[in-house]
Amino acid sequence: MGDPGTKEVLSLEALQASASLRTGRKHVLSLVVQNRPGVLVRIAGLFARRGFNINTLSVGPTDDDNKSRVTVTVDGATVPIDQVTKQLHKLVNVLKIRDLEPDQTVARELALFKVGVENGPRRAEVLQICNIFRGKIVDITKQSLVIEVTGTPEKIEALEEMLLPFGLIEMMRTGEIAISRGRDET
C-alpha cells in the first residue's frame, strides 16, 4: 500500500476500519507504572468513568523501586480493548502497557480456601483433593483447614467447585499476575 510516488487509484470501498472492535475474549493487560501516590486511583478511576469493567486487578512492586506492576484482566466482549489501552496510555504515570497474548503468557493467581471439616473421613478426603490440586495446608484447627493454591483461574475455580460440598467457609483470590514466556521482558 502506498509506495512512494504511486499514482494507482485507491478504492474507497476497499478501506476497512480496524478500531474499536470487541474481541470477545479475556485480555490480560500488564502495566508498568511509576510508583507514585495516587497512581492506582488514576487507573481505577479511568476504568470506572469510562465504563470499562475490571475483572481482576493486582498491584505489586517490581525489581525497580520506582516502578510497580499492575495486572488487569478485562473482558474483550464487553469492553473496547483498544480504547482501554489508549486511555491508559494517556495517564502520565503509566510507562508501558502490554496486552499479553494468551499462548505467550504464563498467568497465575493465588487463592486461600477456608474449609470447615471436623476430624474424620471428610478431612482425609479434603486433604486428598488438596494434593491433587498441588495445594498446601497452611493452617489447621479441629474445625477447619486453610488451603493455599496457585494456578490459572480455571484451576482455582475447579478446586472451589470440589471444596464447596465440604463446607467452604470463605475464599480469597489475588487476581491474576502474568509474565511473558521466553527471554524478552514483559
Added chain:
Amino acid sequence: MRAVDAIMECLKAEGVEVVFGYPGGANLPTYDAFVDAGIRHVLVRHEAGGGHAAEGYAKSTGKVAVCLGTSGPGATNLVTPIMDAMMDSVPVVFITGQVRTDLLGTDGFQEADILGITMPAVKHSWMITDPADIPQAIHEAFHVAGSGRPGPVVVDIPTDLSKADIPYEIGQEVPLDLPGYQPKFEGNAKQIRQAARALAAAKRPVLYVGGGAVAAGAQDEVRELAHVSGFPVTCTLMALGVYPAPDPQWLGMPGMHGTRTANYSMDEADLIFSIGARFDDRITGNLAEFAPNAKFIHLDIDPAEIGKNVPAHIPIVGDAKQVLGKLIPEYESLGAEKARLDDWWEKIHGWQAKYPLTYEDTKDSEIKPQFAIKAIWEASGGDAIVTSDVGQHQMWTAQRYDFKEPRTWINSGGLGTMGFGLPAALGAQVGNPDSLVICVTGDGSIQMNSQEMATATQEGLPVKVVIINNGYLGMVRQWQELFWEKRYSHVDLRDPDNEVPNWMKLADAYGWTGVRLEKKETLVDDLRAAFATPGPVLVDVRVVREENTYPMIAPGAAARDMVG
C-alpha cells in the same frame, strides 16, 4: 530561596506575563512572593471567574495560562473551569494551596482533597510532598498542559512546604522526568500517503475541522488543502475561524444547530477527513445513522480519539499542522482533477440555495435575536474577539458571526458552562489589550459570574458585554416547548412588575456604562456607539422572548432529519 520565590522564578522562566487568582489562608506564602516578583496578577472575585479568565487568556493567545486558588473552597470553586478546560483542551496550570502536611487527612480547616476531586478532570496533577520538587513540578506542569493535546493540570502545594527553603538558583536548568508522556507530532508517513490517495479518490469529500486545528495553529494548512483540493469545509463549534466565513467552500458549522448544508454534506459524503475533531454527540446526532456512506480519515494528536465514536479507516496520530504540511504535497503529486467534484458541488449548492440560515424578522421595531447577532457583527466590523456563554445566544452567534480567524471565537463547547463568557472575555482582553473584546451572553448566563464586572473595572479591562435579553433560560425553554409539550418549568426569569436585576443600576454599581437597546432601526448604530465607549460597557438588548434556535437536530435524531 523560599519555594514560593522559586515558583515565581519558574513562572517567569515559562514566559508567564499574567496570573489569574484569588488568595486565601493556604496560599498566603505564594501571595507574599507576588509582592516582589513583578508578575501581573489579576484579582478576580470568585475562583471560577479566575479559572475561566485563564481559559479565555489561553484560548485567545495560545499560551499556557496560570490560575491560583487557595485550599478547600478555593480549590473546589476551580473544579468547573478545570473540567471545562479538560473538555475543550485548554492549557491552564492551576496551582492550589493545601493545608499543612501535618493536617493532611485530618479534615483540617479548609481541607479538600483537590487532587482526588479533580482526577477525572485533569490531564495530569502533582501533589507536592517534598518542597525541593516544586520547581520540577511547575515546569512539568507547563510542559504537560501545553504540549500534545493541551489540557488543564493541577499542582497542589501544602502551605508549610511552600514556605520551606529549597536549593534553587535563578535561571537554573530543571530537568523534566516524564518518561510516560511522549506525544507524537509527525504522523506516520505511510498513513499520510494513504490519506492523500483516499482524498484523491473521493468524489463526495468533506473536510471536517475541529479544535485540534486551532491548538496546532493549522489554519494556513487547512486553507491551503481546501484550495488545492477544492473540497467543501465545515468547522466545529471549537474551530470556527480556522476556515474563514463566508467563503464559496464554506458549508457552515455542523451539528445540532449547524447548517443543513453542513449536516447533509456529512450525511451523503463518501469520505470525511476529520482534522482534530472528535465526533461529539452534538455533531453526529444519532451515531448509528451518522454519515452512513462515509469512510473516515481521522487525524488527531490524541490516539484515544481515533476510533472512539466512529470507525477510523485511515488513522493518523499527529499534529494537524505538521501532518497537513506533509499531506498537501502528497495530494498535489497525485494530480486529482477538481472536475470530479462537480456533481458534489452542484448538490451542495442546491442545499445552500434551498436551506439558507434564515428567520422571520419582526414587522415592527422589536429585535429578533438573530438580527441582534448580525448587528453585533456589523457594528464590530466582523473582527472582534467574541466570547459567549451557553445557550441560544451561543448558537446564534456561532451560526451568524462569520468568524474569519481562529482564536477569535471563545466559548465553552464540551462542558457547556454558563458563566464562562464574562470572565473569559476578561482573560481575552488581558491577552489582547488592543482588541475589541465582546461577550455575547444571555440574561441567565451573565448572572452566573456577574461578580467579575468588578474585576473588569479594577483592572481597566474595557470589555463590551451584550446581553441577548429574552427574560428566559431560553434554550431550556425551547426544549420544554419542543419536547415537553410547552410545560414551562422554572425558566421564566422576568417578573414584568418587578424586574431584577435592574441592569442599568448593576452596570452603574460596578462603574460600567449601561445601555438598554430596544429598537431594531437604530441597533447597529447604537451598538457601534457602545463599542466605541471607553471602559467596560453593559449592553442590554431586549429581544423577542420566545424565539427558537433553528435549524436543529432533535436529540437522538439523525442529521438528515433536521427541523426548523
